[in-house]
Amino acid sequence: MKRYRPEIEGLRTIATLLVAVYHIWFGRVSGGIDVFFVLSGFLITTSLLARIERDGTIKVFDFLLGLAKRLFPQALLVVSVILLFSLVILPSHMWQNLTPHMLASIFYYENWRLAFDAVDYLSQGNDTSPFQHYWSLGIQGQFYIVWPLLIMVSYFAAKKICKTPVRKTFLLILVLLFITSLTYSIYKTNINQPWAYFDTFARVWEFSIGGMLALLLPYLKWNKNINTVLGWVGLLIICLTGIVLPVSTVFPGYLALVPISGVLLIIIATDNSPKYGVQRFLTLKPLMYLGGLTYGIYLWHWPLLVFYQHYADTVRLTLFEGIILLFITLGLSLFSTRVVEASVRPLSIKEHKNKVVAILTISLAVTLIIGFGINKKVEATQAKSLQITENMEDYPGAIAKFYGIEPKQVEEYMPSEIDLVKDFPTFYQYKECLGKDSTEVKKCSFGKQENPKYVVAMVGGSHSVHWFPALEILAEELDFRIDSYNHDGCRFTDQDKQKQLTETCLEWNENVIKELQASPPDLVFTTATLNKRPDVPQGYINQWKKLDGITTIFAIRDNPRMAENIAQCLAKTENPADCAISREDGVAAKKPWEVTEGIPSNVIFADLTDYFCDDTTCPAVIGNVVVYRDNNHLTATYAKTLAPALKNPLEQALKKSKE
Numbered sequence: 001m002k003r004y005r006p007e008i009e010g011l012r013t014i015a016t017l018l019v020a021v022y023h024i025w026f027g028r029v030s031g032g033i034d035v036f037f038v039l040s041g042f043l044i045t046t047s048l049l050a051r052i053e054r055d056g057t058i059k060v061f062d063f064l065l066g067l068a069k070r071l072f073p074q075a076l077l078v079v080s081v082i083l084l085f086s087l088v089i090l091p092s093h094m095w096q097n098l099t100p101h102m103l104a105s106i107f108y109y110e111n112w113r114l115a116f117d118a119v120d121y122l123s124q125g126n127d128t129s130p131f132q133h134y135w136s137l138g139i140q141g142q143f144y145i146v147w148p149l150l151i152m153v154s155y156f157a158a159k160k161i162c163k164t165p166v167r168k169t170f171l172l173i174l175v176l177l178f179i180t181s182l183t184y185s186i187y188k189t190n191i192n193q194p195w196a197y198f199d200t201f202a203r204v205w206e207f208s209i210g211g212m213l214a215l216l217l218p219y220l221k222w223n224k225n226i227n228t229v230l231g232w233v234g235l236l237i238i239c240l241t242g243i244v245l246p247v248s249t250v251f252p253g254y255l256a257l258v259p260i261s262g263v264l265l266i267i268i269a270t271d272n273s274p275k276y277g278v279q280r281f282l283t284l285k286p287l288m289y290l291g292g293l294t295y296g297i298y299l300w301h302w303p304l305l306v307f308y309q310h311y312a313d314t315v316r317l318t319l320f321e322g323i324i325l326l327f328i329t330l331g332l333s334l335f336s337t338r339v340v341e342a343s344v345r346p347l348s349i350k351e352h353k354n355k356v357v358a359i360l361t362i363s364l365a366v367t368l369i370i371g372f373g374i375n376k377k378v379e380a381t382q383a384k385s386l387q388i389t390e391n392m393e394d395y396p397g398a399i400a401k402f403y404g405i406e407p408k409q410v411e412e413y414m415p416s417e418i419d420l421v422k423d424f425p426t427f428y429q430y431k432e433c434l435g436k437d438s439t440e441v442k443k444c445s446f447g448k449q450e451n452p453k454y455v456v457a458m459v460g461g462s463h464s465v466h467w468f469p470a471l472e473i474l475a476e477e478l479d480f481r482i483d484s485y486n487h488d489g490c491r492f493t494d495q496d497k498q499k500q501l502t503e504t505c506l507e508w509n510e511n512v513i514k515e516l517q518a519s520p521p522d523l524v525f526t527t528a529t530l531n532k533r534p535d536v537p538q539g540y541i542n543q544w545k546k547l548d549g550i551t552t553i554f555a556i557r558d559n560p561r562m563a564e565n566i567a568q569c570l571a572k573t574e575n576p577a578d579c580a581i582s583r584e585d586g587v588a589a590k591k592p593w594e595v596t597e598g599i600p601s602n603v604i605f606a607d608l609t610d611y612f613c614d615d616t617t618c619p620a621v622i623g624n625v626v627v628y629r630d631n632n633h634l635t636a637t638y639a640k641t642l643a644p645a646l647k648n649p650l651e652q653a654l655k656k657s658k659e
Contacts, residue, residue: 041210447475
């Protein structure tokens, strides 16, 4: 087996350039990361097996320290630069996520951070983090920790238990890992692809197949003419994966076998090098040279792209802009590789262990000091933003419309930019009450808990919950208890003709109906309409009919959906009118229930559209309060100001429910 395979350097270059090019010009994923995972499995398995067969053990600390010596200097440098430039370039509503993502990147769990964000309804739609690309490094870091331990277990089992060659034992373990992980990956990708994409366990099979290849390669000897064809076919597969497949929405299930098959074909084909094989291309000097810079290129290209997109207020880069960004990436990679990494990498672990540990520890400490210094700056900015609450009469929000007053001009709106995307209802602090991704009905109670005059069930997803701040205020005034039945990303319906809801959501709807029938509240508070749809969805009506004669439905018209994320829009303009939409684009001209048949008699509708739109426009800021924290969810601050407008129709409905 070859100790050094120069074609792998060229393959690294191709994979890295695919990642960068697809990010920069196409805004999508190429499958290049999957190539890296297979190569890591192949190379680390080869290296570690050679060590244990030679020495009878693996010095795990020395192995990991050697990796850290190569990986940490550039990774920590880029983290520090991201932190510093984020304060200068990124809008302040993105600052709160800097420290959490910094820590996740430094300690190699960014993939899990992003996995939880992917399924966290409140985090969906957030701006892309400049640390996001560290997810793949996180998975590889976890792999580097586990793999030597796995090989040592295999070695012990081979020598003491199985009495078989270590390679044969390890191959059996890899086959089991491959089958288990691929099965899990296919399952998880099918039911929750955003989570699976960042899930380490759904990616283990990619490393396993690289390890299996390292063990089986000596037995895969094919005709050189066949190898010539297969090698070029493998390269073509890798290059076309991102064009043919929507990688970011279907990986890492079985379709990830497509680019992986390309890697396997190239490594097998180049092991028995044909004269005109793909290795002639992969070992070209430019590709070999860039191969040594691929780690730096990967680290630098993403934050540069994110920063430029915010600086230039663009999503897609022109050909010229992208080329310039690539050249800057290359220049920074040269510096971080040839200067920063090169100052540590030549040090021998055997002879300079303490020195290496000291350098890496100091580097980590400096990065953490920068990170927590940035965090102090963020906290100070947040504290300053709280000062505006001392003069609340200047921030009436919807109350300005309710009383027909014109608020005075202010320098900053509420919530402030830094707090805007996190301005959630307090309801979300109670994790035990959140029902997303569960068929279980979770009931929590708020408001007037002792001997309330009424019980109001708040049923549905986030568009029901974002009224919670107003309901909390009114619960005290109108003497009612709020019972929450929440399932974010779901609606109170029994149909999904548009295929927008999960099977879990629909099953939850069946269960919540049974719960409401068994213990009926005085009033069910839920949404009456869906976006700009001109009629009431039939699935809503079906659910209401199941409660006819049991309880009263208070169905409130859905708020407008804005053209873009309001936090992002306000960050790039001084005039909030730039973020407004026309009333025509925001809501249907007629009230949907007036043109829909079959609505049961137990339903009372409420329409507060006039507190979101005037005759012509649906603004982003009303009464000096920002209405939306994204493009469709109300800020908790604005929702509180809707309490006076909601009070009368809700009070009338409560009285009617007792008749």
